[in-house]
Amino acid sequence: MTDVVQPDAAGIxxxxxxxxxxxxxxFPTETVYGLGVHALxxxxxxxxxxxxxxxxxxxxxxxxxxxxxAGLLIAERPSALASLADRFWPGPLTLVLPRAAVVxxxxxxxxxxxxxxxxxxxxxxxxxxxxxxxxxxxSANLFSRPSPTRAAHVLADLDGRxxxxxxxxxxxxxxxxxxxxxTQNIPTVLRPGAVTLEMLRDVLPQVRMRDASHTASGAEPMxxxxxxxxxxxxxxxxxxxxxxxxxxxxxxxxxxRDASRHGQxxxxxxxxxxxxDGFTIVRAGSxxxxxxxxxxxxxxxxxxxxAGTDVILxxxxxxxxxxxxxxxxxxxxxxxxxIIHVDS
Numbered sequence: 283m284t285d286v287v288q289p290d291a292a293g294i295x296x297x298x299x300x301x302x303x304x305x306x307x308x309f310p311t312e313t314v315y316g317l318g319v320h321a322l323x324x325x326x327x328x329x330x331x332x333x334x335x336x337x338x339x340x341x342x343x344x345x346x347x348x349x350x351x352a353g354l355l356i357a358e359r360p361s362a363l364a365s366l367a368d369r370f371w372p373g374p375l376t377l378v379l380p381r382a383a384v385v386x387x388x389x390x391x392x393x394x395x396x397x398x399x400x401x402x403x404x405x406x407x408x409x410x411x412x413x414x415x416x417x418x419x420x421s422a423n424l425f426s427r428p429s430p431t432r433a434a435h436v437l438a439d440l441d442g443r444x445x446x447x448x449x450x451x452x453x454x455x456x457x458x459x460x461x462x463x464x465t466q467n468i469p470t471v472l473r474p475g476a477v478t479l480e481m482l483r484d485v486l487p488q489v490r491m492r493d494a495s496h497t498a499s500g501a502e503p504m505x506x507x508x509x510x511x512x513x514x515x516x517x518x519x520x521x522x523x524x525x526x527x528x529x530x531x532x533x534x535x536x537x538x539r540d541a542s543r544h545g546q547x548x549x550x551x552x553x554x555x556x557x558x559d560g561f562t563i564v565r566a567g568s569x570x571x572x573x574x575x576x577x578x579x580x581x582x583x584x585x586x587x588x589a590g591t592d593v594i595l596x597x598x599x600x601x602x603x604x605x606x607x608x609x610x611x612x613x614x615x616x617x618x619x620x621i622i623h624v625d626s
Contacts, residue, residue, distance in 0.1 A: 298412035308422035310450035314429040316419030372402035391503035428580040456577035472506035512618035522617040525624030549591030
């Protein structure tokens with residue numbers, strides 16, 4: 283069984299000791315729960331990949347306490363690093379930087395880059411400070427499952443596979459950090475998150491979004507976590523409906539009735555005010571509060587799985603700007619290509 287501790291001083295000290303000894307510790311960040319190991323301990327990192335069932339070509343994000351700590355892990359400092367760190371660290375922004383030799387290949391998938399973040403969550407910050415080491419920490423779930431935003435989600439996936447969970451309650455942001463690659467000629471967002479393209483352009487006007495049509499194949503080392511076409515997926519197959527809200531809800535409800543007539547247990551991911559009922563419905567929030575939808579998204583997908591659904595039909599959310607881009611990115615990957623575009 284995996285031990286669970288509270289984030290008091292004693293719990294933090296114990297978790298730090300486990301990390302320094304090569305153990306696996308799940309802990310809350312402001313985005314999702316991370317599964318932490320000593321980033322410079324090759325054997326501990328290998329153990330993490332086994333526990334998650336994560337492929338070795340998917341690099342990890344290293345969490346540190348300060349920009350100076352990040353400096354020990356990188357070979358050079360891009361000109362934009364200081365201004366980005368000053369604006370967004372601590373916070374939900376990961377920067378891909380030239381890697382120093384001290385960082386093991388196991389962390390970087392053998393690439394010449396390393397992904398680094400300074401988290402803002404007080405528990406994560408206290409743990410990094412107490413451990414005194416860089417902590418490599420992907421999401422604390424089985425690979426390809428929805429990321430955990432509560433300690434109970436961690437235990438549902440990894441109980442008995444890891445050493446300890448620090449239970450810090452529900453996370454705030456709910457989707458993984460934005461990943462920005464500073465090693466390309468034009469700084470490029472590899473994975474969208476709560477630090478939006480619009481926010482980044484206030485600091486780096488030339489920053490661009492990665493071409494979404496170029497999906498990682500899974501065979502070669504990936505530049506960033508979260509690039510596979512199937513990721514963040516519930517156990518039940520999910521179909522995503524995109525288009526104008528009223529038309530989407532009408533089509534989704536019709537398809538739900540048809541699936542139900544064929545004996546399938548239908549789960550629906552809906553917005554708060556969608557006029558749909560009669561099925562297992564989990565409401566993710568309002569289109570007018572996309573930050574709230576992001577915070578609720580993964581818990582909602584896990585609730586639909588827990589209800590024993592055979593299929594999940596999910597409505598999309600506005601994805602033009604802001605955190606809506608990250609929400610729709612996660613839903614599209616959860617759908618793994620099962621996307622229906624509804625005409626108005």
